[in-house]
Amino acid sequence: MTDAPMTAQAASTATAGDILSRQLTAQAGAFLRALPLAVGEVGARPGSAAAVPAAGTADLLRAVRRIGGLLHSFGAVFEQTWAQESRTELRWLLNLLALEPGYVRRSARLLGALDSLSGSDPEGTGMLAGHAGAPKARALLDRQLTLARTRAHSTVLQELRSARLHALADRMTLLVGEAPLLEAAGGRASAVLLPQAAAAFTAMSASAQQLPLQRAATPYGGDGLRRLGAVPTARGATDADTALAADDAPWSRLRILVKRARYALEVCGRPSSELDELDAVLGRHQEAADAAVTAATAARTPRITPATAYVLGVVHADQRLEVEAARYAFGRRWPDLPLGLDGWLEIPPAEGWGHSPAPRTA
């Protein structure tokens, strides 16, 4: 996933600034190429629904995530105010662009779950097959999610014409070849970048170690339904929404840290398929948790029938089960990761720096 691979020879003498500038130039270029495509794509689909963002939007999201991650993890070598402002603007665009595809994916997930739960396929009859509430609950979820998506679409359309986006595009244009680096960037790549990538890795590890990973590696522990984490007493509330949010929060936070570590390793020329997989697992966790909230919220719609509410209760539990399954998958994979960066970044620069490394087998 290294967008600007270098030969080992060139890399061995590169400064941190060389590496980062090259990466930023490549990603800012990708941003500027993808932006008009993405704007066109959003404008072209007033009502259509695609679970996967179209190519331009996907490329734009990809560049935005990597530039933001780079500016975070290697922030020490950039002009502080500029880096902070850039990250804020990139996060704004990320949230904006992710909004509509997020609703489309949530809709696909929830309606897919409902169809699976109420399906009467011989290979997969669900526990709600033939239930009178299933079509009603489906229509309710579909209506509510379509409305949310339409609203998101309008917001995105509006913001894509905003001065704010133009300013961000200008910022990216200036970034091509001209990242505002501090003097520290003149140091050798290995001396400057490795400690910062290691810090991203350490932050991720520390966050993961605080999770109940042992518990999460035991299947059917009921964590998704029955044993949510304690709500900090300061908040006082003991209702399920607060408990669920508090229970999911550290996993959401970990997801961000995994992404940061992943992008930091990419910058160092060490893409990790293990981190890609953990990122994907935590992405599933996030989407299932969000879908569960949507089901619970839909069940509070006034004047629905008991049958509809019953089906939504099953769907809610089903999505919390998916949350538990994702935690289980994470809890099983995590111990395979080395506890530190040893073996990932400790290779002498002349041998492995900058280029895609041989696949790790540890």
Added chain:
Amino acid sequence: MTDAPMTAQAASTATAGDILSRQLTAQAGAFLRALPLAVGEVGARPGSAAAVPAAGTADLLRAVRRIGGLLHSFGAVFEQTWAQESRTELRWLLNLLALEPGYVRRSARLLGALDSLSGSDPEGTGMLAGHAGAPKARALLDRQLTLARTRAHSTVLQELRSARLHALADRMTLLVGEAPLLEAAGGRASAVLLPQAAAAFTAMSASAQQLPLQRAATPYGGDGLRRLGAVPTARGATDADTALAADDAPWSRLRILVKRARYALEVCGRPSSELDELDAVLGRHQEAADAAVTAATAARTPRITPATAYVLGVVHADQRLEVEAARYAFGRRWPDLPLGLDGWLEIPPAEGWGHSPAPRTA
């Protein structure tokens, strides 16, 4: 669990009839001692609820199960009509006695699940914590199960005074020392009993092999919620109740076969802790499946609120998750069992027959 252990010396020359008579005498004696206690216990608790049957009832159930199992697995050496009638009457008493404790356990399971799901304990906040429907659903389940239990209690009280029970007690009295054996029972124990115990074991294995054990050994496959077995097309219906019943049926059947194999091995002096555990796992499977049906049925009560129905949907899914967890536990344990009786029953009689064997380590 062999009630009439024999010395190896005595056993080595015993006929099949000797072994079976001894077992039946012991169990029929246990039956006759426990019966008045059980009758007294049922009469003494018009309203009280015990999740575990009282001592007399438990002893009675234990004797009834073993006599019935013995008459089934070693039926070839008994007078046919007598054995068949005895089994019918024992099964009647078994179902009768199991009725009330069954409702008590189901109530404890469902209310416990609801309390766990709606609990706000820091160690185990549930996804229904603080939900308005939780107390209503609890009250509804409690009311319906109490009513069912009270009805069952009246039935049991009435039947325990019936001529049918007196006739069964007389039958058991005659059994002490005087089992109506056929000539075949005169053969050596190893030659007559082992093939019949092996048949019980084979029936169990064949039944288990037809289950989707591979699938059941994969956690979070969604079998409990989404991938119920195909309903035989002859039945036509594709509603969830039929699908759930069809999905659970082979597991219920297997539970009976495991019990039979377990009791047959006990008769042969080879109690198996593996089979005890499988029996317990399948018992959990059965109770969770029954509890799920009760939750689904309660959700169809007219005029309940949507909040109540929603909570019952979560409880239903929770119990189906327990069904899946039990299948997972079974799927993990089953491969540990030898595929045949080799190693269990092939020990020469003089060494191991009749007495408790050394613990198997295979």
